[in-house]
Amino acid sequence: MSMTHEAVNTAVVKTATAAQYGGSSAAVVFGLTANEFAALGGLGIAIIGFFVSWWYKHQHLKIAKKKLEDDE
Numbered sequence: 001m002s003m004t005h006e007a008v009n010t011a012v013v014k015t016a017t018a019a020q021y022g023g024s025s026a027a028v029v030f031g032l033t034a035n036e037f038a039a040l041g042g043l044g045i046a047i048i049g050f051f052v053s054w055w056y057k058h059q060h061l062k063i064a065k066k067k068l069e070d071d072e
Helices: 003-030 034-071
Strands: none
Touching: 003 034
16 A cells, blocks of 8 residues: 555545544534434535536536537
């Protein structure tokens, strides 16, 4: 295993551990149950998904307009 690969694995493990402890701490501090925490996480993912979808549709529209202008 190379040093770079090992460094990446270490970074991933540290990040996952931090996320786990951060999520647990937030649930305790805010008094959320597991279901409420999951619902908020799902809502966050849905909102992010909406904006990513909007961004790609916007980019697609720009490309389509440019192609139409180039064809004229």
